[in-house]
Amino acid sequence: MNLKYGQLDILEQELETLLPMHRIAFAAACCERLFPNYGIFLRDIKEQGWNEKDPIREALEEIWEFLVGKNVDAARFRQLLSNCERYPYDYENEETAESQRAAWAICSTLELCLEPTLSNIISVAKHIEETLFEYLDCEMSEFENANWDKKSGSSVRSMLDF
Secondary structure, three states, X not given: OOOOOOOHHHHHHHHHOOOHHHHHHHHXXXXXXXXXXXXXXXXXXXXXXXXXXXXXXXXXXXXXXXXXXXXXXXXXXXXXXXXXXXXXXXXXOHHHHHHHHHHHHHHHHHHHXXXXXXHHHHHHHHHHHHHXXXXXXXXXXXXXXXXXXXXXXXXXXXXXXX
16 A cells, blocks of 8 residues: 555545454554654653653553453453543643654554444544644744755755755
8 A cells, every 4th residue: 555645535445444453453553653752752751750650651562462362351441541541741842742642543542442443543543644744844844944045055955965
């Protein structure tokens, strides 16, 4: 499957063909890709002295255990979801937007475990799309706000060389 940004309708068609456990596996894999964003937030709050068990990582680990055959009941997933939703996020801090999205994607994956519907898997995909949009928007903003008049031609060329 070769998707372009924003093609959720095509993704939805593809995901509709998957078995429920494959949808959960897809969502869990996506959450793992987003987890480093959350890890930055986690590192920052640990530096501030917070030392409680991390409910987000615990939830993701439990999802993987479920996927490999561990018997997990709905009450356990509801408890994990409740723990994750009560987690102390700093909603006022713009630097944690990507970490919040990662956490929300994991919460959506827990909901998917409870009810493996197409709308729940698309919710995970939307968090990924929003994370990508926020990142690109930030990068483009920095690029557009650069003071190009003060940069020499060689430094601009070196910035644009990939």
